[in-house]
Amino acid sequence: MDDQPLTERGDNRSRRPQSAAFKRFMTEDWGPVDPDPAAAKRLAGADSAALRRRQLANRFPGDRLVFPAGQLARRSNDTDYRFRPHSAFAHLTGLGQDHEPEAVLVLEPLPDAQAAGDTHEAVLYLRPAATRETAEFYSDARYGEFWVGRRPSLADVAAQTGIRAEHLGQLRDALAKDAGQVQLRVLREADQIVTAMADQVRAEAGAQPGPPQEAPDDPDAKLAEAASEARLVKDAHEIGQLRLAVAATIEGFERVARGLDQAVAHRRGERVVEASFEAGARVEGNGLGYETIAAAGPHATTLHWIKNNGPVRPGDLLLLDAGVEVDSLYTADLTRTIPVSGRYSPVQRRVWEAVVDAADAAFAAARPGNRFRDVHDAAMVVIAERLEEWGLLPVTAAEALAADGQQHRRWMVHGTSHHLGLDVHDCAQARQELYMDSLLEPGMVFTIEPGLYFKPEDLAVPEEYRGIGCRCEDDILITADGAENLSAALPRRAEAIEAWMAALRPPASPR
Numbered sequence: 147m148d149d150q151p152l153t154e155r156g157d158n159r160s161r162r163p164q165s166a167a168f169k170r171f172m173t174e175d176w177g178p179v180d181p182d183p184a185a186a187k188r189l190a191g192a193d194s195a196a197l198r199r200r201q202l203a204n205r206f207p208g209d210r211l212v213f214p215a216g217q218l219a220r221r222s223n224d225t226d227y228r229f230r231p232h233s234a235f236a237h238l239t240g241l242g243q244d245h246e247p248e249a250v251l252v253l254e255p256l257p258d259a260q261a262a263g264d265t266h267e268a269v270l271y272l273r274p275a276a277t278r279e280t281a282e283f284y285s286d287a288r289y290g291e292f293w294v295g296r297r298p299s300l301a302d303v304a305a306q307t308g309i310r311a312e313h314l315g316q317l318r319d320a321l322a323k324d325a326g327q328v329q330l331r332v333l334r335e336a337d338q339i340v341t342a343m344a345d346q347v348r349a350e351a352g353a354q355p356g357p358p359q360e361a362p363d364d365p366d367a368k369l370a371e372a373a374s375e376a377r378l379v380k381d382a383h384e385i386g387q388l389r390l391a392v393a394a395t396i397e398g399f400e401r402v403a404r405g406l407d408q409a410v411a412h413r414r415g416e417r418v419v420e421a422s423f424e425a426g427a428r429v430e431g432n433g434l435g436y437e438t439i440a441a442a443g444p445h446a447t448t449l450h451w452i453k454n455n456g457p458v459r460p461g462d463l464l465l466l467d468a469g470v471e472v473d474s475l476y477t478a479d480l481t482r483t484i485p486v487s488g489r490y491s492p493v494q495r496r497v498w499e500a501v502v503d504a505a506d507a508a509f510a511a512a513r514p515g516n517r518f519r520d521v522h523d524a525a526m527v528v529i530a531e532r533l534e535e536w537g538l539l540p541v542t543a544a545e546a547l548a549a550d551g552q553q554h555r556r557w558m559v560h561g562t563s564h565h566l567g568l569d570v571h572d573c574a575q576a577r578q579e580l581y582m583d584s585l586l587e588p589g590m591v592f593t594i595e596p597g598l599y600f601k602p603e604d605l606a607v608p609e610e611y612r613g614i615g616c617r618c619e620d621d622i623l624i625t626a627d628g629a630e631n632l633s634a635a636l637p638r639r640a641e642a643i644e645a646w647m648a649a650l651r652p653p654a655s656p657r
């Protein structure tokens with residue numbers, strides 16, 4: 147069989163019968179499947195998604211807007227990652243969890259704006275479940291129900307979302323309709339196959355296949371920007387989902403604190419921490435909102451420490467940065483830096499309390515009328531002042547805070563805040579004037595996460611600081627007259643954390 151194409155050799159491990167008798171028998175004698183009460187249940191977020199579609203579509207009258215959910219992503223060889231739809235698709239349909247690979251939301255321009263104010267009609271194109279009379283049912287390991295379990299029908303998805311559902315096979319014609327007359331805009335990053343289809347449709351209509359992404363007037367880039375900016379202010383449904391995500395995340399932190407002795411006992415204690423948090427995330431939610439940072443001792447000075455393969459030693463700090471993503475795909479993003487022994491050493495306490503003071507200053511600046519960047523600036527004043535107080539800055543705090551100074555940032559190179567929602571770093575394609583330079587508005591949700599990181603080999607600080615890394619991260623909702631700390635239930639001050647740990651760990655456990 148030397149002439150067997152490489153692409154077919156993956157099937158050499160099994161021998162699916164090819165006989166006509168087998169194929170016929172596989173399509174026969176299937177009784178009705180028990181109805182799934184959730185299959186056609188309207189999603190809790192369907193109404194708010196409908197409002198978002200209308201608001202976004204109103205910005206592009208006459209244009210056809212295309213938001214793919216994305217393809218299954220290959221993990222290795224013929225195994226895929228669990229599917230997660232693109233966040234813009236989730237935002238505009240309300241579909242979360244693993245719904246629905248390959249689906250595409252099209253906002254189709256209506257010939258005449260309707261009385262109700264709709265400029266577009268939403269249509270979802272998707273690959274519905276194959277019936278039991280088809281070979282796909284048992285032979286398609288990616289989509290056949292014999293392999294992957296029950297999949298929704300077009301009617302199910304229409305009932306869940308309130309959006310007309312059509313077979314994916316209709317998508318190309320839908321994109322090509324009136325090509326050349328209708329401006330087609332596609333969210334390019336979500337699905338290469340749909341993007342290539344849209345470019346081909348444009349090329350056939352005589353248009354260029356999509357200008358470079360960087361061009362500011364690129365129609366596709368404008369759509370991505372608008373979809374990102376549409377998420378800057380969260381509605382009541384989204385805030386409710388974020389509250390659920392925060393609550394599940396706090397439970398995860400409690401679970402980790404409760405099991406810290408097991409982490410100490412294992413040579414890869416950081417993995418024990420990571421695994422404990424992830425177990426809760428999968429049980430209570432859809433999973434993790436991002437890879438957990440479980441960083442003990444000096445690993446906490448590596449900002450994105452996700453190897454999590456080190457020990458957790460008594461006397462060290464443990465920086466845990468983790469978030470549960472709930473089924474609707476909204477995520478929390480919280481960090482606490484806790485003493486493994488249950489008590490901070492004097493220098494650990496000094497650094498941690500400084501970071502919490504910086505967070506408090508940032509929190510005080512988080513209110514309507516202030517700008518997003520004011521939150522960061524407020525935190526930086528505290529960080530620079532503490533570093534000056536400890537004799538670590540080579541200049542005064544005032545000089546460091548000047549634009550041509552910034553020496554304090556050696557020990558906190560990251561930003562203080564980012565928007566939070568369906569993506570942990572939400573609204574990433576929003577314009578600067580609507581992000582860093584924007585006024586804060588009720589409904590915005592973002593993190594406040596100052597930190598201080600003294601690398602073990604940092605000769606600019608006295609030895610007692612070396613190897614200490616601390617970050618405190620909370621999730622904040624801007625309200626009409628200030629801000630609410632959504633994660634206030636997770637203790638922040640050193641004393642409160644010590645009391646919390648003492649209450650969670652059985653008194654008999656060895657320290």
Ligand code: GLY
Nearest residue numbers: 436467479570595
């Ligand atoms: N966990 C990523 C961040 O805090 O931004």
Ligand code: MN
Nearest residue numbers: 479593595619
């Ligand atoms: Mn964050």
Ligand code: MN
Nearest residue numbers: 467479480619
């Ligand atoms: Mn974080």
